[in-house]
Amino acid sequence: MTRSPGSDGDPRSDAEPGPTVCARCGARSEEPRPTWTCSVENGVRIHFCDTCSRDNLRAIEGRLDSAWW
Numbered sequence: 001m002t003r004s005p006g007s008d009g010d011p012r013s014d015a016e017p018g019p020t021v022c023a024r025c026g027a028r029s030e031e032p033r034p035t036w037t038c039s040v041e042n043g044v045r046i047h048f049c050d051t052c053s054r055d056n057l058r059a060i061e062g063r064l065d066s067a068w069w
Contacts, residue, residue, distance in 0.1 A: 022049040024056075 019028045020036065023046040029036070035050035037060070053060070 020047050022047060022052055024048055024052040027051070 019030050020032065021028050022036075027049040029049070033050070035053075037048045037050075037053040039046050039048070048056070
C-alpha cells in the first residue's frame with residue numbers, strides 16, 4: 001500500500017477535502033456516500049454517484065478481470 005508523505009497510514013486522513021463531485025453528472029455530496037463508486041483512472045481518483053453507477057453497471061463490470069468473477 002502506498003502512503004502519502006507524512007501520512008499516519010489512516011486512509012481517512014488521506015481523504016480529499018471539500019465535497020465529492022460525480023465525474024459524470026456533476027452531482028455533489030458534502031459527506032462520503034457508501035452508494036457512490038470510486039475509481040482510479042490514470043492515477044486520479046474520481047467518483048460516480050449511485051444513479052450514474054447503476055446506469056453504467058454493465059460497462060463497469062465489463063472492465064473487471066475474469067478473476068473477479
